[in-house]
Amino acid sequence: xxxxxxxxxxxxxxxxxxxxxxxxxxxxxxxxxxxxxxxxxxxxxxxxxxxxxxxxxxxxxxxxxxxxxxxxxxxxxxxxxxxxxxxxxxxxxxxxxxxxxxxxxxxxxxxxxxxxxxxxxxxxxxxxxxxxxxxxxxxxxxxxxxxxxxxxxxxxxxxxxxxxxxxxxxxxxxxxxxxxxxxxxxxxxxxxxxxxxxxxxxxxxxxxxxxxxxxxxxxxxxxxxxxxxxxxxxxxxxxxxxxxxxxxxxxxxxxxxxxxxxxxxxxxxxxxxxxxxxxxxxxxxxxxxxxxxxxxxxxxxxxxxx
Amino acid sequence: xxxxxxxxxxxxxxxxxxxxxxxxxxxxxxxxxxxxxxxxxxxxxxxxxxxxxxxxxxxxxxxxxxxxxxxxxxxxxxxxxxxxxxxxxxxxxxxxxxxxxxxxxxxxxxxxxxxxxxxxxxxxxxxxxxxxxxxxxxxxxxxxxxxxxxxxxxxxxxxxxxxxxxxxxxxxxxxxxxxxxxxxxxxxxxxxxxxxxxxxxxxxxxxxxxxxxxxxxxxxxxxxxxxxxxxxxxxxxxxxxxxxxxxxxxxxxxxxxxxxxxxxxxxxxxxxxxxxxxxxxxxxxxxxxxxxxxxxxxxxxxxxxx
Numbered sequence: 001x002x003x004x005x006x007x008x009x010x011x012x013x014x015x016x017x018x019x020x021x022x023x024x025x026x027x028x029x030x031x032x033x034x035x036x037x038x039x040x041x042x043x044x045x046x047x048x049x050x051x052x053x054x055x056x057x058x059x060x061x062x063x064x065x066x067x068x069x070x071x072x073x074x075x076x077x078x079x080x081x082x083x084x085x086x087x088x089x090x091x092x093x094x095x096x097x098x099x100x101x102x103x104x105x106x107x108x109x110x111x112x113x114x115x116x117x118x119x120x121x122x123x124x125x126x127x128x129x130x131x132x133x134x135x136x137x138x139x140x141x142x143x144x145x146x147x148x149x150x151x152x153x154x155x156x157x158x159x160x161x162x163x164x165x166x167x168x169x170x171x172x173x174x175x176x177x178x179x180x181x182x183x184x185x186x187x188x189x190x191x192x193x194x195x196x197x198x199x200x201x202x203x204x205x206x207x208x209x210x211x212x213x214x215x216x217x218x219x220x221x222x223x224x225x226x227x228x229x230x231x232x233x234x235x236x237x238x239x240x241x242x243x244x245x246x247x248x249x250x251x252x253x254x255x256x257x258x259x260x261x262x263x264x265x266x267x268x269x270x271x272x273x274x275x276x277x278x279x280x281x282x283x284x285x286x287x288x289x290x291x292x293x294x295x296x297x298x299x300x301x302x303x304x305x306x
Numbered sequence: 307x308x309x310x311x312x313x314x315x316x317x318x319x320x321x322x323x324x325x326x327x328x329x330x331x332x333x334x335x336x337x338x339x340x341x342x343x344x345x346x347x348x349x350x351x352x353x354x355x356x357x358x359x360x361x362x363x364x365x366x367x368x369x370x371x372x373x374x375x376x377x378x379x380x381x382x383x384x385x386x387x388x389x390x391x392x393x394x395x396x397x398x399x400x401x402x403x404x405x406x407x408x409x410x411x412x413x414x415x416x417x418x419x420x421x422x423x424x425x426x427x428x429x430x431x432x433x434x435x436x437x438x439x440x441x442x443x444x445x446x447x448x449x450x451x452x453x454x455x456x457x458x459x460x461x462x463x464x465x466x467x468x469x470x471x472x473x474x475x476x477x478x479x480x481x482x483x484x485x486x487x488x489x490x491x492x493x494x495x496x497x498x499x500x501x502x503x504x505x506x507x508x509x510x511x512x513x514x515x516x517x518x519x520x521x522x523x524x525x526x527x528x529x530x531x532x533x534x535x536x537x538x539x540x541x542x543x544x545x546x547x548x549x550x551x552x553x554x555x556x557x558x559x560x561x562x563x564x565x566x567x568x569x570x571x572x573x574x575x576x577x578x579x580x581x582x583x584x585x586x587x588x589x590x591x592x593x594x595x596x597x598x599x600x601x602x603x604x605x606x607x608x609x610x611x612x
Contacts, residue, residue: 088403098407105601106402106403302409
């Protein structure tokens with residue numbers, strides 16, 4: 001029976017590239033595995049897949065009765081809807097430990113690094129399996145994406161060494177240029193509907209039984225949002241109501257200025273002030289230096305809800 | 307600030323030896339760490355500590371505000387009482403994934419092998435740190451204990467290779483003889499009070515909001531319990547009431563006959579039949595081939611409570 005290797009809902013490049021890379025590794029060590037996905041690839045991810053000539057993994061939403069290897073999360077809200085009816089055989093991740101539990105022993109490769117693909121590279125090294133050139137390419141891009149080309153505070157020495165090694169395998173000399181090319185694709189929001197943009201990289205968290213949704217858009221220049229910011233705000237307000245969420249946040253991250261504009265709709269008008277010590281005006285605030293949802297946005301929120 | 311490395315409540319040899327071995331490794335890689343414990347060493351663990359000339363780790367029950375590396379579990383019920391006020395920086399384990407969660411990224415070295423010390427050996431290999439002779443000895447004993455000298459269905463090739471490597475480092479030729487010596491110490495129940503025996507290796511599990519306590523005594527001959535079985539049963543009944551538990555089980559495991567007598571007191575009179583397909587008489591049943599709480603006793607129970 002094959003293992004399905006799947007990342008989180010609303011997959012990002014780490015989830016999609018990680019599923020492909022890990023499924024390949026598993027097959028090499030004699031454990032049949034199939035990469036799958038829980039949603040459509042983002043434009044950034046599609047750029048990576050096209051660049052290294054990959055098809056997107058199979059779209060598969062139901063896993064009842066199957067063996068599943070989870071990539072890039074350990075949260076029930078981000079996992080397949082019927083994950084409780086599946087057997088989780090492993091988790092590779094780089095986030096806080098979430099609320100997924102299992103009834104049988106499993107393997108967890110979780111490290112406080114910038115990207116799941118950095119951990120997957122450690123798995124290749126552990127099993128002594130050679131990484132094919134094209135898989136090295138997508139792994140490298142996933143790490144450059146998650147670490148914002150090493151600018152994110154989540155980026156570690158391990159991530160940088162890993163990108164350097166993968167770039168060499170992939171035969172890429174200027175990996176930073178590839179990273180910028182990727183972020184330029186990501187910055188193209190023209191013609192996209194507000195909902196499509198809000199959901200491009202959106203994660204739900206269960207914080208002490210409050211559902212908190214947090215989206216993030218990383219661009220090279222925030223001015224691309226000037227004409228659509230009000231529409232984005234209307235959409236996160238709608239999303240809050242539709243999902244009975246306590247709060248929806250949208251981070252508009254400027255990777256060159258290295259900070260984020262935070263848009264918030266919440267049952268608690270003072271939430272962003274409580275969490276980030278910066279008052280918001282009309283649900284907007286500028287958070288200097290904030291690039292990482294996982295390291296800079298989620299933990300202070302968890303403290304507020306603890 | 308030092309990291310405290312601590313195993314589960316009612317520590318077994320894996321928890322105590324693992325805390326010592328992991329704290330040593332962390333110190334070697336420049337992360338100051340202190341091994342601690344949540345309870346008294348069992349006679350088996352004391353035998354191991356004495357044999358390789360170690361003091362028991364420091365007894366420490368409160369971890370609020372501290373950094374903690376968790377050994378041999380990922381369950382809230384088995385962790386320090388105030389773990390929610392500590393920062394979990396890592397988990398090394400070989401059980402099902404429990405309900406511990408964190409608000410910040412961490413490292414998890416969890417593998418479906420027979421013993422946490424087998425995973426800790428992988429960590430030594432990863433960091434390329436030499437294992438001192440005496441630490442190799444206690445790690446070896448912990449693996450021989452958890453795998454019942456390789457008889458347990460939880461035992462994997464990785465555990466066997468690991469014991470062989472550690473025995474060589476420790477300069478021990480006949481490691482199976484050391485294992486039998488250890489289990490003979492474990493089989494000495496003379497003079498011990500029923501509560502002391504029941505609690506010697508006892509773990510609580512939260513199964514769908516029901517508290518289930520499961521103790522295990524592994525001996526080389528079950529006849530040592532002939533005169534005290536009724537007292538043990540009276541004690542698990544008392545333990546059930548004291549802790550508002552749904553069920554308390556006690557496994558009397560015969561490591562030579564390779565099976566366990568199961569003593570049960572439960573709110574559900576049919577529980578052991580539902581879980582193990584073997585009817586109990588007066589709360590007793592013989593489970594042939596059952597040596598492992600984690601692999602053979604807990605998962606079927608989880609299914610019943612799912």
